[in-house]
Amino acid sequence: MVESHVQKRGLIDDLLLQENMQIIGHATNGFEALNLVEEYQPDMVLMNAELPAISASEVLDLFNNRHYAGKTLLMTSRPCESATEAFRRRGAAALIDEANLVADLPRALDAVNAGYAFFPWHPTVELAELTASEPSASLLHSLSAQENRVLRYLLNGLSNCDIARVMCLSNKTVSTYKMRLLQKTDTKNLVELIAKLNPTGKAFLK
Template sequence: MAQRIVIVDDHPLVRLAVRVVLEREGYEVVAECQTGADCLQAVRNLKPDLVILDLGIPKLDGFSVISRLRSAKLAVSILVLTSSDARNYGMRCLQAGASGFLCKDEKLDELADAVKAVLAGYTYFPRVVVDILAEQGLTSKAADPEKASASELASLTDREMTILGLLAKGMNNQEIAEVLMLSHKTVSTYKIRLMGKLNLPNMVALVKLAERNGIATS
């Protein structure tokens, strides 16, 4: 019996490209989802072997989906496929409970290998995820006030990191609130908390820091 997979991405062309690769390898795509909420429902109803998950999806972001799937103890592996930077997001996905991380910039060349590895019970992460622990705390912010150190970024929660990534994409409070299903006030609170944790004086500095560190959720 073919192993069953759910694809979660809010871009139809990406879902189509992923489906083509999977079906060519003999896997069965049992559902395509545009939102995190749809993904949770599909996993509960269809019980797939694997979820291929983007991070920057509406109605529950990717980190929230991973957290809820793991909390529910559902027997499904998770492979993150995203445009988000591996240096800033790969380790977080590993710590959250994903079995693999693949960047869309690889043009899906590695997708078949990553899926095969994860379904066989292995993890599949880029080299930078293995190396990043050695860098924790070694980068100084003093050399560039708009560059955060690895330890400073590591201090952020997954939700804070997601909001920082959305800010880097130029989204305002209302847009972020709609994507993450939060109130406008809650988003404002997160932004204040981010400025405090990263020791930044204002929103302009916060957005610049996000841009300079290559942080964008997508």
């Protein structure tokens, strides 16, 4: 486990032990993590994404270069869309929001142990699926790139606060985008918006 803060490390240790995980070593930075992985070849590495010395992205690249076969789970206090995608491309198996650590760490461990990835902040709605009808296509093309991203997150059930965290925006800005979406689609709420974009009732989520 790679975490530089002593108090946080204690909390994470407790959570891991509750999940019957064996902790074989602790590191406080990326260099120590590389040495521990080289020595023990653990099944999993749980690592803070905001590391001193070298970045988590650099550590992931070095894991790949050294053919580390285990899974790497990252924790972050700043979940962000671009960072999530960068970590996914580098082979991370999970990205856990520290604000929801107690609830999400067990979920992430279960997902990774079952052979799945855990990226709750990554948009899963494919807006292309909404363009089956001409009216839907016209509406979607009228939206800006940021409005499309907000729409994806809304359709995946994220709250305004969640969207603000993942897009690194203020809650007020997200509320403004949501209001624009309703105005552009001539709808009063999210339920009406979904019905207007998806008149056939086809499922949004994959």
